[in-house]
Amino acid sequence: MRELLRVPRGVRIDLTSYDTRATPGRPGDPRDKAAALAAVAASAERLAGLQERLYAASTAGDRRRVLLVLQGMDTSGKGGTVKHVIRLFNPAGCRIRAFKTPTAEERKHPFLWRIRRALPEPGEIGIFDRSHYEDVLIARVHELAGHRELGHRYEQINRFEQELADDGVTLVKVFLHLGHDEQRDRLLARLDNPDKHWKFNTGDLEERALWPDYRAAYELALRRCSTEAAPWYLVPADRKWYRNWAIGTLLLEHLEALAPAYPPGGFDVEKCRRRLLEGA
Numbered sequence: 577m578r579e580l581l582r583v584p585r586g587v588r589i590d591l592t593s594y595d596t597r598a599t600p601g602r603p604g605d606p607r608d609k610a611a612a613l614a615a616v617a618a619s620a621e622r623l624a625g626l627q628e629r630l631y632a633a634s635t636a637g638d639r640r641r642v643l644l645v646l647q648g649m650d651t652s653g654k655g656g657t658v659k660h661v662i663r664l665f666n667p668a669g670c671r672i673r674a675f676k677t678p679t680a681e682e683r684k685h686p687f688l689w690r691i692r693r694a695l696p697e698p699g700e701i702g703i704f705d706r707s708h709y710e711d712v713l714i715a716r717v718h719e720l721a722g723h724r725e726l727g728h729r730y731e732q733i734n735r736f737e738q739e740l741a742d743d744g745v746t747l748v749k750v751f752l753h754l755g756h757d758e759q760r761d762r763l764l765a766r767l768d769n770p771d772k773h774w775k776f777n778t779g780d781l782e783e784r785a786l787w788p789d790y791r792a793a794y795e796l797a798l799r800r801c802s803t804e805a806a807p808w809y810l811v812p813a814d815r816k817w818y819r820n821w822a823i824g825t826l827l828l829e830h831l832e833a834l835a836p837a838y839p840p841g842g843f844d845v846e847k848c849r850r851r852l853l854e855g856a
Contacts, residue, residue: 577601577825583751583808589795596755597814602821612821616664619828623664626831627701629838631669634699636839639744642830643695643702644823647709648752649790650780651762652813654705657752660820661703661827671696674705687711687729688736698744701827708733709797716793717786730800737806746830747806750823751798752813756787 580601583589602612630640644661646654658672673694682690688708696702712729715721721729737747763780766772783790802808811822 577822578809578829581809581811581822581826583798583802583810585802585804585807587799589798591753591791591795594753594810594812596753596758596812598812599815599818600812600822601825602818609815609817612817616660616821616824619824620664623824623828623831624666626828626834626836627665627669629836630701630831630834631699632838633836634697638836638839639698640746640834640836641696641698641700641702641744642746642748642827642834643704643740644827645704645707645709645747645749646752647707647713647750647794648813649754649759649787650783651759651766652752652754653816653819654752656816657750657819657823658703658705661701661823664824664827665701669700671700671702672705673702675707675710688732691736695740695745708736709801712797713790713793716796717789730797733801734803734806737801737803741805746834748826748830749802749806749808750826751794751808751810752819753810754813758814759784 630638630642633640646657648654655674658674662670662672671694675690675694678687678690691704691708694702694704712726712733715729716726740747763776763784766776798808798810809826811819811826813819
């Protein structure tokens with residue numbers, strides 16, 4: 577899945593050429609939701625075991641950790657993905673952060689300041705619901721920064737992500753590719769359900785009107801910031817079950833590539849066993 581969903585490096589991206597309802601890599605019938613759910617359940621034990629080994633290795637000085645970055649248009653499923661990922665892991669080993677409009681304190685600092693403060697510690701799995709990319713996406717769409725400043729931010733992001741990779745962070749950057757019609761249906765569903773009104777904001781309609789501008793901003797960010805150290809992965813997001821399966825599979829592949837191992841105990845096992853038995 578890493579090769580299949582990876583965004584090509586250094587080439588112009590046309591998001592209209594990617595089917596938001598596609599199910600690339602899904603074995604069997606691409607419409608088989610039940611099979612995908614079963615596959616997710618089957619991988620949960622493997623994922624939990626790898627997470628435990630990653631955390632255990634950190635107690636012996638292993639600095640490696642994983643950071644899942646989720647970006648996408650409103651209703652693309654960032655929050656739903658976070659819930660899905662947490663079900664697969666021990667929440668105690670996860671560090672989750674949702675990035676909203678910068679606070680007054682955050683605006684006093686460079687845009688990466690708040691990101692650095694939220695990074696996972698060694699042995700942890702971090703999950704970002706939105707991220708540092710908001711500072712090139714929204715800034716471009718709403719013309720909050722000039723082209724020269726935006727170009728500088730892309731370069732800063734690439735250096736920052738290379739720095740993270742050099743320090744043992746495995747970045748899994750996922751763009752949740754949602755269809756325009758699907759977003760309309762999801763927004764309507766929120767309006768139809770009073771229990772979901774808290775998730776609806778009239779500003780969502782204003783942002784939806786800027787869809788072509790956001791698409792162009794994402795295309796540029798994907799092209800400028802998909803690197804060897806931190807590639808982007810494009811996940812079709814119209815089918816929620818496929819989104820969950822694909823991201824779970826991406827995480828599994830990355831953790832398996834890390835191959836974390838339990839560290840050896842720094843003590844004499846037999847001596848400790850004898851002491852326990854003699855004192856029983």
